[in-house]
Every structure is written in C-alpha cells, then in structure tokens.
Amino acid sequence: MSNKTVIPFGPQHPVLPEPIHLDLVLEDEKVVQAVPQLGFIHRGLEKIVEKRDYLHFVYVAERICGICSFGHSLGYSQAVEGLMGVEVPERAEYLRDIWQELSRIHSHLLWLGLLADGFGYENLFQQAWRLREIVLNIFEKTTGGRVILSVCNIGGVNRDIDNDELRAICDDLDKLLDGYKPITETFLDDASVHSRLDGVGYLSKEEAEDLSLVGPFGRASGLDNDIRSIGMGAYGKLAAFEPQLSNIGDGYARTEVRINEVVQSVQIIKELVSKIPDGPVYNKPKGNPPEGRFLTRVEQPRGEAVYYVKGNGSKFLERFRVRTPTSQNLAGLLKILQGCDYADVPLNILTIDPCISCTER
Amino acid sequence: MSSTGKSPWIVHYDGSSCNGCDIEVLAATTPLYDVERFGVVNTGNPKHADILLITGSVNEQNVPVVKQIYEQMMEPKVVIACGACACSGGIFRDCYNTLGGADVVVPVDVYAPGCAIRPETIIDAVVKGIEILEQKRKALKNKTLVEPDVSRMQSARDKVVDGQTVAEIASNSTLE
Numbered sequence: 001m002s003n004k005t006v007i008p009f010g011p012q013h014p015v016l017p018e019p020i021h022l023d024l025v026l027e028d029e030k031v032v033q034a035v036p037q038l039g040f041i042h043r044g045l046e047k048i049v050e051k052r053d054y055l056h057f058v059y060v061a062e063r064i065c066g067i068c069s070f071g072h073s074l075g076y077s078q079a080v081e082g083l084m085g086v087e088v089p090e091r092a093e094y095l096r097d098i099w100q101e102l103s104r105i106h107s108h109l110l111w112l113g114l115l116a117d118g119f120g121y122e123n124l125f126q127q128a129w130r131l132r133e134i135v136l137n138i139f140e141k142t143t144g145g146r147v148i149l150s151v152c153n154i155g156g157v158n159r160d161i162d163n164d165e166l167r168a169i170c171d172d173l174d175k176l177l178d179g180y181k182p183i184t185e186t187f188l189d190d191a192s193v194h195s196r197l198d199g200v201g202y203l204s205k206e207e208a209e210d211l212s213l214v215g216p217f218g219r220a221s222g223l224d225n226d227i228r229s230i231g232m233g234a235y236g237k238l239a240a241f242e243p244q245l246s247n248i249g250d251g252y253a254r255t256e257v258r259i260n261e262v263v264q265s266v267q268i269i270k271e272l273v274s275k276i277p278d279g280p281v282y283n284k285p286k287g288n289p290p291e292g293r294f295l296t297r298v299e300q301p302r303g304e305a306v307y308y309v310k311g312n313g314s315k316f317l318e319r320f321r322v323r324t325p326t327s328q329n330l331a332g333l334l335k336i337l338q339g340c341d342y343a344d345v346p347l348n349i350l351t352i353d354p355c356i357s358c359t360e361r
Numbered sequence: 362m363s364s365t366g367k368s369p370w371i372v373h374y375d376g377s378s379c380n381g382c383d384i385e386v387l388a389a390t391t392p393l394y395d396v397e398r399f400g401v402v403n404t405g406n407p408k409h410a411d412i413l414l415i416t417g418s419v420n421e422q423n424v425p426v427v428k429q430i431y432e433q434m435m436e437p438k439v440v441i442a443c444g445a446c447a448c449s450g451g452i453f454r455d456c457y458n459t460l461g462g463a464d465v466v467v468p469v470d471v472y473a474p475g476c477a478i479r480p481e482t483i484i485d486a487v488v489k490g491i492e493i494l495e496q497k498r499k500a501l502k503n504k505t506l507v508e509p510d511v512s513r514m515q516s517a518r519d520k521v522v523d524g525q526t527v528a529e530i531a532s533n534s535t536l537e
C-alpha cells in the first residue's frame with residue numbers, strides 16, 4: 001500500500017473565505033503529509049513602513065488582518081510608543097482593552113460560525129453570525145467602522161466613549177449572552193457536534209509545547225500561553241485573570257476554550273467599565289521615533305502576536321516586523337493533519353482558526 | 362426566461378486582501394443582511410456561479426487563480442471588484458508584491474468602493490451586477506458577447522514592474 005496520491009486543496013475552497021493551499025499526500029483515505037504553499041495573499045506590507053511615515057503606518061498595520069484589525073493597530077502603537085517613550089493616558093488604555101476584548105468576542109463568534117458551517121450545521125452558523133452583529137453594531141456606534149475601526153493611534157485612541165455609552169455596551173453584551181447560551185449548549189452538548197469534533201486533530205501538551213503553539217490552539221492542549229496574564233495595559237488592573245485551559249487537546253477542546261473565552265471577555269469588559277477613570281484619551285507624540293528598537297506583544301483572538309520596530313531618527317521607521325499567531329500555529333496544523341482522514345481535513349484546518357492574511361502579510 | 366433572470370449565484374475569491382472585505386461578503390449572507398432572500402446564493406463552485414466577487418488586490422501568485430476561476434465560469438458572467446483593494450490596489454497599492462486591482466487580470470464590470478466595503482454596498486453592487494448580467498444574457502441570445510470596456514483599466518495595466526508591464530505579467534503567469 002505504498003501508492004501515494006497527491007491531492008491539491010485550495011486555494012479557492014468553500015471552507016474558508018481565504019485562500020489556503022495545501023498539497024495533501026494521501027495513502028488511501030489517510031493523509032500522510034501536508035505541504036503548505038503560501039504567498040497567495042502576500043502583500044509585503046512590512047516594507048512600506050519605509051514609504052509611509054510612522055503616524056500613517058497605523059492604518060496600514062491595522063490592515064494586516066481585518067478580523068483582528070484593532071489588535072494589530074494596538075500592537076504597532078504599543079511598539080512605537082515604547083520606542084518613543086510616549087505616555088498613554090490611563091483612560092485610553094482601558095478603552096483599548098475594551099475594544100480589544102470586543103474584537104475577541106467578534107472573532108470567536110465568527111469562528112464558531114465558520115466551524116458550524118464546516119461540519120454542515122448551517123443554522124448554528126447563521127445564529128453565531130447574527131450574534132456577532134451585536135458586537136459590530138457596538139463598533140459602528142463607537143468608531144464608525146464595522147471591521148476596520150481606525151481608532152487606535154500612537155499615544156492613545158482617537159475617540160472617547162462616554163460613560164453612558166459604556167454602560168449601554170454592557171447591556172448590549174448581556175443581550176448577546178442571552179442569545180449565546182443556547183448556541184453554546186448546542187456546540188457543547190449536541191451529539192452530532194460531538195461526533196464531528198471529538199478526537200479530531202488531537203495534540204498533546206508536549207507536542208504543543210515543542211511547536212510553541214499560541215492562542216486557544218495551545219490552550220486547548222493545556223499550554224498556559226495567554227499574554228494577558230502578564231498584565232500589560234489595563235489588563236494589569238483586573239482583580240484576577242485566569243486563562244481558559246483544557247487538557248483534552250482535540251477539536252472539541254478548542255471549541256470549548258473559545259466558547260469560554262467569549263464569556264470571559266464579557267466579564268473583563270464589564271470589570272474595565274466599572275473601573276475606568278476619567279481623563280484625556282490622547283497624548284500627541286512629539287518628534288520622530290529615535291534610533292533604537294522595541295519589541296512588544298499582544299494577545300490577539302488567535303494568540304500571541306509579536307511586534308518589532310526599529311527607528312533611525314527620521315519620521316520613517318527602518319523596520320517593522322510582526323509575527324502573527326497563525327504563522328506560529330501552521331506547524332501545529334501540519335502536525336494534526338498527519339494521519340487524519342481526508343474528509344476531516346477541512347475541519348482540522350478550521351479548528352486552529354487560521355488567519356491567512358496575517359500569516360502572509 | 363424571466364423567471365430565472367433575477368437570482369444570481371455568486372462565487373467569492375479572496376485575492377490578497379486583509380480579510381476585512383471577505384468577512385463582510387460573508388456577513389452579507391447572514392441574518393442581518395441576508396442576501397439569500399433575493400435568491401443570491403454563495404456557492405463554492407465557479408461553474409455554478411453567475412457573479413464573481415473579488416476582494417483584495419492581485420499579485421503574481423494569485424493571478425492565475427483569478428484567471429482560472431473566471432475562465433471556469435459560464436457565460437454570461439459578471440465580475441464585481443469589492444473594496445478599495447480590488448478596485449485599485451487600495452492601501453497596498455505601493456507594496457512590492459501588489460500588481461494592482463482585479464481589473465489587471467479580468468475585466469471588471471462593477472467597482473464597489475469601501476475599505477472595508479459595507480454589506481449594503483455589496484448588495485447594491487450585486488443588484489447592479491444583475492442588470493449587467495441581463496444585458497449580457499440578451500446579447501448572448503443574439504450570439505454576441507458584450508465586450509468589456511478596458512479603457513479605464515489601461516493605466517493600471519501599463520504600470521511597469523521589474524521591466525514588464527502588469528498586463529504582460531498577468532498574461533504570462535500560469536498555474537504550476
């Protein structure tokens with residue numbers, strides 16, 4: 001039985017809106033190896049940091065990925081602020097983390113929908129995306145954009161949310177949780193969902209550690225890798241922060257971790273809203289970034305992202321580099337694809353929550 | 362057949378976009394906007410589709426993919442460029458790996474603006490696309506094809522990258 005077949009998967013494939021291309025080496029119905037082919041969405045945006053000055057580049061950084069758009073502008077701003085020594089007002093830090101947690105909710109709901117679509121549960125897909133619109137409405141009310149927010153800036157945020165509005169956001173999130181409960185029950189207890197997810201793409205804690213997996217993908221295997229625990233920004237003001245972990249390590253565990261993170265994010269937002277201080281939200285940076293480098297990290301919905309900037313004293317940065325969660329997790333994907341059934345390939349890809357556009361930048 | 366004229370099926374391809382427009386294309390099919398009530402179905406199969414939605418700019422590697430999807434679609438067909446990137450290259454226009462908007466590879470019928478595009482704009486663009494589809498269908502009946510107006514695409518196609526014009530790169534690239 002050494003007859004191997006190579007089947008191309010993608011780049012245009014219904015399971016993901018993004019192009020992902022894999023050459024799957026099959027033996028009968030089993031995948032023995034998966035070879036990724038990248039570059040379909042490579043834009044080369046790290047390089048235009050030399051053509052856009054450091055203030056304008058926030059908007060480019062935001063478009064690394066349209067799902068975690070806020071997080072990317074946050075990471076870039078944090079890096080430049082660190083390089084220039086800009087003090088961020090406290091209220092702005094709270095607002096940033098509120099938006100960041102809202103992004104996490106919208107990203108996880110989006111993923112839950114795609115997952116449901118992936119195993120053929122159309123109704124659940126539509127329900128998850130219907131709930132997601134609540135978050136998008138909040139975005140639209142507070143920033144004017146639905147997916148690209150353009151609100152984070154170097155030195156703070158561009159817009160304030162007044163306290164009444166913040167309370168209204170909490171009410172909206174309560175409504176979201178009301179609708180969220182029934183769909184989580186289906187995700188976690190429904191027999192047909194169990195039969196599609198149990199044991200799919202199992203990865204042990206050791207393997208996850210060896211591959212340095214980030215985000216819920218690693219946390220579902222018991223790897224405590226949540227950067228929010230180190231308490232940067234307003235996360236440090238939280239009374240307690242417990243990363244959501246699971247020891248099961250399969251597709252079901254990844255779903256469970258993300259489902260719990262949505263509830264956790266709502267709690268974080270409520271706590272931040274109850275503690276937010278008054279004050280300015282923007283501190284205009286002065287001068288150009290000095291010579292030097294700075295590296296910072298942000299916990300994105302898909303895991304830890306690392307941002308590196310290098311200044312040379314002019315208004316153009318010399319180098320900007322981002323290491324995004326999925327580029328780290330791709331190694332894990334290739335691992336779980338080995339030995340899986342051909343029919344489970346789309347589901348395996350989905351369980352890691354890939355974001356190709358940020359992988360390729 | 363007028364009864365089959367107004368429910369186009371769409372196929373979506375993501376060029377090199379940031380994902381913002383893609384999730385809005387998907388959002389247009391979910392309950393709040395729900396284009397399916399107009400009979401618009403998002404299919405994965407180019408041969409079933411009447412309208413190709415392209416989000417994101419094109420680069421050397423995805424040029425053959427876009428071309429292939431376009432060629433696999435049956436006549437009459439309509440191409441909609443969704444978002445600033447697909448219209449012109451958008452914010453990534455100056456990136457070294459971006460050739461430009463979708464119109465450097467395939468003839469675009471409708472340009473839908475926005476960064477990110479809003480689902481309402483997508484619906485408007487699809488409605489506009491239906492009109493054009495209808496014209497093309499009529500023309501096809503008379504055994505003629507509506508030739509795309511490429512004049513507005515010419516400046517993008519004449520851009521020189523690495524000693525070749527974009528149009529040359531686009532026509533020379535093939536799938537491996």
Ligand code: SF4
Nearest residue numbers: 378379381446476477
């Ligand atoms: S137009 Fe804007 S939102 Fe859409 S893909 Fe391009 S950068 Fe992203």
